[in-house]
Amino acid sequence: MSIRQNRAWQALEKHRDSMRDVHLSSLFSEGGRASALTHEAAGLRMDLSKQRVRGETMELLLDLAREAGVEQAIPRLLEGKHVNRTEDRPALHSALRMPRDARLHVNETDVVAAVHDSLDAMERMVNKLHAGQWRGTSGRPITDVVNLGVGGSDLGPLMVSTALEEFAPTDVHQVELHFASTIDGSQLADILPQLNPETTLFIYSSKSFGTIDTAANAATALDWLKEGLGESEASIKRQHFIGVSTKSEKMDEWGFDREHQLLFWDWVGGRYSFWSGIGLGIALKVGMDNFRRMLDGAHQMDEHFRNTPLEQNLPVLFAMVGIWNTNFLDIPSLAVLPYDGRLGHLPGYLQQLEMESNGKSTTNEGEQVDYATCPIIWGEIGPNGQHAFYQLLHQGTRAVACDFIAPIDRYSNVEDDTLRADLKYQHRLALANCFAQSRVLMLGDDALPEGEERPPWKRYAGNQPSTTLLLQQLTPESLGALVALYEHKVFVQGTIWDIDSFDQWGVELGKQIANETDGILKSGSGADRLDDSSRALIEAVWAGSHNA
Numbered sequence: 001m002s003i004r005q006n007r008a009w010q011a012l013e014k015h016r017d018s019m020r021d022v023h024l025s026s027l028f029s030e031g032g033r034a035s036a037l038t039h040e041a042a043g044l045r046m047d048l049s050k051q052r053v054r055g056e057t058m059e060l061l062l063d064l065a066r067e068a069g070v071e072q073a074i075p076r077l078l079e080g081k082h083v084n085r086t087e088d089r090p091a092l093h094s095a096l097r098m099p100r101d102a103r104l105h106v107n108e109t110d111v112v113a114a115v116h117d118s119l120d121a122m123e124r125m126v127n128k129l130h131a132g133q134w135r136g137t138s139g140r141p142i143t144d145v146v147n148l149g150v151g152g153s154d155l156g157p158l159m160v161s162t163a164l165e166e167f168a169p170t171d172v173h174q175v176e177l178h179f180a181s182t183i184d185g186s187q188l189a190d191i192l193p194q195l196n197p198e199t200t201l202f203i204y205s206s207k208s209f210g211t212i213d214t215a216a217n218a219a220t221a222l223d224w225l226k227e228g229l230g231e232s233e234a235s236i237k238r239q240h241f242i243g244v245s246t247k248s249e250k251m252d253e254w255g256f257d258r259e260h261q262l263l264f265w266d267w268v269g270g271r272y273s274f275w276s277g278i279g280l281g282i283a284l285k286v287g288m289d290n291f292r293r294m295l296d297g298a299h300q301m302d303e304h305f306r307n308t309p310l311e312q313n314l315p316v317l318f319a320m321v322g323i324w325n326t327n328f329l330d331i332p333s334l335a336v337l338p339y340d341g342r343l344g345h346l347p348g349y350l351q352q353l354e355m356e357s358n359g360k361s362t363t364n365e366g367e368q369v370d371y372a373t374c375p376i377i378w379g380e381i382g383p384n385g386q387h388a389f390y391q392l393l394h395q396g397t398r399a400v401a402c403d404f405i406a407p408i409d410r411y412s413n414v415e416d417d418t419l420r421a422d423l424k425y426q427h428r429l430a431l432a433n434c435f436a437q438s439r440v441l442m443l444g445d446d447a448l449p450e451g452e453e454r455p456p457w458k459r460y461a462g463n464q465p466s467t468t469l470l471l472q473q474l475t476p477e478s479l480g481a482l483v484a485l486y487e488h489k490v491f492v493q494g495t496i497w498d499i500d501s502f503d504q505w506g507v508e509l510g511k512q513i514a515n516e517t518d519g520i521l522k523s524g525s526g527a528d529r530l531d532d533s534s535r536a537l538i539e540a541v542w543a544g545s546h547n548a
Contacts, residue, residue, distance in 0.1 A: 008060065012064060027052070036049075039317060043472060044314065044485060048318075073491070073492075084269075094302045096276050129175050144177075145178070148202055148204050149203070153211075155352050159345035160274060163342045163343055163345070164474075167476060177285050197224060197225045197227075197228030209250040241256055243261045244262040245261075246268075264278065290476045300477070314485055318489045320496075331399045333376040333398070349483075350379075353486060356504050382406075395457075406434045410424070411423040411424050520538060521542075
């Protein structure tokens, strides 16, 4: 039965009809919204008061959460039940941040002990690199590490290592971190000429160890090392590569040294994996102590999610407001707008987290859904977005929900008085813009002084809903909590929509057809089996290729 037949869903549809013409400006005139719709946990402050909801709306949304079984689903997720139904396995990314003395048994195995064994192995690698003791085949210490991965093996490590760059330790042997993910080789073409093969190490990150994008980059890196070092392939693989995968046998076959392998598990989805060995680049950038601080922050949000009633549960409330916007207000997209340049990669990371998780059209029972699921996620650093697409947000014809994200305090640790004052002034400007933009999106013309006549092209409709998330400071703990908040939001929404948030079958067919197409491009034959457009495109490549 479709969830649209649920009593709570139908009650929300009736309520939606009563809210259809209610403007956010009138909701604020009712008073008391900010205190009633602001919640705090794990160092985060979440203000939902600029959403197009009343207290009654939130009560009905929580009724829907209860009717959909969210209260039962939360412990199923966190206790290792098989919530990934199509692949018949748990989704235990939360176990990756459990403390060492915790216990969680899945299929009679204590997964927490295994997680900390892997973290300890990662720490040994990081310490060796930071001590300048990891040496290449020529005996020189490693100075540069290139993370080879795509999707979850790239987006998370890139986002976090950039966001927390200021936490990088200074009292260690300095190692620069680089990222290469694109299958076309453009990133390696830029990076490799700047590096010395004698002092370069590659992290080959691939959950399945079968991703063609990463395999192609690794093959190019290996050839570059062989050309530059003149050593045997076996010795280069042993000393210039680290493998991170769920497939130990494939890492053995490829030729990684056993001590240079990091294992994680098939119950960790790729887009949920930077808390594991996939985050080796993060730990190398910020140090293992700060990596563990990030795990602690995420664990705080996990415990809040586990133990807090729905009425005060941040991931649940965050998720249900998204359900209201997507399914009842028919808002098809969500803009993620961090007002902190360090979070520049967060929108891209959340694109994968949300759209790969909940971009589904089939229920857990195999039926086609008759309601919208995941919105389109996009975004940019807020001040940059103001000069790019905020025109559409304020005066366009599209309804867009927004997440505004900002730290309250920044630059307090800058020692130079003048520089600190200047930077704090700039941060204040960023906060002023953050709060002003969400206010104008909410109120429209009502944000301006009364009595001022304006032509139509200077009018603002307002009524665009938004959530504001404040962090006291951007730290490893607060970033961990922020990402865990979004992870659990995704799960709650998947529970409401009755879809599997942990598989990604939509990605697989494209990979399969790409491999077949590569065979045609390489062999020079077989295009006659394809459609007219694909055949013509391939023939254009054959005609225009040089030095293939």
